[in-house]
Amino acid sequence: MRIVLVGPPGAGKGTQAQFIASHLSVPKISTGDIFRDNVSRGTELGRRAQAYMARGDLVPDEVTIAMVTDRLGEDDAQNGFLLDGFPRNVPQAEKLSKLLASWHTKLDVVLELVVDDDEVVRRLSGRRTCRRCGRVWHVSFDPPTKPDVCDVCGGELFQRDDDSEDTIRHRLEVYQQQTSPLASFYADEGILLGIDATGPVEEVTERALASLRRFLR
Numbered sequence: 310m311r312i313v314l315v316g317p318p319g320a321g322k323g324t325q326a327q328f329i330a331s332h333l334s335v336p337k338i339s340t341g342d343i344f345r346d347n348v349s350r351g352t353e354l355g356r357r358a359q360a361y362m363a364r365g366d367l368v369p370d371e372v373t374i375a376m377v378t379d380r381l382g383e384d385d386a387q388n389g390f391l392l393d394g395f396p397r398n399v400p401q402a403e404k405l406s407k408l409l410a411s412w413h414t415k416l417d418v419v420l421e422l423v424v425d426d427d428e429v430v431r432r433l434s435g436r437r438t439c440r441r442c443g444r445v446w447h448v449s450f451d452p453p454t455k456p457d458v459c460d461v462c463g464g465e466l467f468q469r470d471d472d473s474e475d476t477i478r479h480r481l482e483v484y485q486q487q488t489s490p491l492a493s494f495y496a497d498e499g500i501l502l503g504i505d506a507t508g509p510v511e512e513v514t515e516r517a518l519a520s521l522r523r524f525l526r
């Protein structure tokens with residue numbers, strides 16, 4: 310099964326990617342992992358990507374696409390994969406379709422984790438990070454015994470700028486701007502499948518797998 314997973318920050322996409330991929334026995338392929346792998350192996354593409362990242366620039370599509378192409382060409386991806394973090398925009402989606410067509414195959418489904426903005430804000434803005442050991446707590450879902458004190462090391466907890474409501478709302482806006490055209494692109498192809506990603510992690514995984522089975526039947 311060839312799947313692309315999309316979802317806003319705070320939707321638990323990384324975790325779901327892992328669970329769904331392992332249930333379906335396909336590799337989880339994330340652009341973050343591919344970047345790190347190319348950089349650590351010192352490949353030509355890795356060096357090019359690193360040069361952009363070191364300047365704080367976005368890695369251009371052509372470099373990302375070349376890395377993804379290499380990765381999808383590996384043996385373990387021949388019977389399916391779950392892509393996380395790619396494609397990010399319509400031009401990348403078009404490139405991916407062409408690549409797969411040249412291999413006489415195509416995507417089966419694009420799974421979209423749907424969570425409303427207020428829920429994302431509630432999840433992310435409750436995070437507190439330990440100044441000393443870096444452990445991340447959550448005021449509602451994973452609270453420390455004493456407020457604002459780390460159970461592990463006794464360090465002081467604080468809210469990172471990334472976890473402030475303003476930053477989260479801005480990231481959600483950016484996500485919507487990037488993703489709505491991508492979602493329409495795949496909806497037009499008839500392969501967009503949205504699932505409700507609120508609730509416990511295992512329930513979301515079950516819901517996703519059940520929807521995938523129905524969709525592919």
Ligand SMILES: [Zn+2]
Pocket residue numbers: 439440441442443444459460461462463464
């Ligand atoms: Zn700590």
